[in-house]
Amino acid sequence: MKNYNVKCIEKDALILTGKGDNPLWNSADILIDFVSAWDNKDPDKIEFRALWDTKNIYFCFTPIVVSPPWNFIVACIKREAL
Helix, strand or coil: CCCCCCEECCCCCCCCCCCCCCHHHHHCCCECCCCCCCCCCCCCCEEEEEEECCCCEEEEEEEEEEECCCCEEEECCCEEEC
8 A cells, every 4th residue: 555645735825726836736745656447558647746734635637748759758737626
């Protein structure tokens, strides 16, 4: 069983824009080692972050695109939600 630490932030400090661009996201632990529950295929690479305050828990998912043949990583889209 893996553990993921969700950091507590000051209440109402995180303003959601839908872009995941608030500097508070930089304080969140990053989780990238997802597995598929439906098959043995490797899932798309996703960067996951979570934060919480006394009112809400917040999630930010960032798809990671690996572009062959160079294998560089580009964070292309960010989404955040309550």
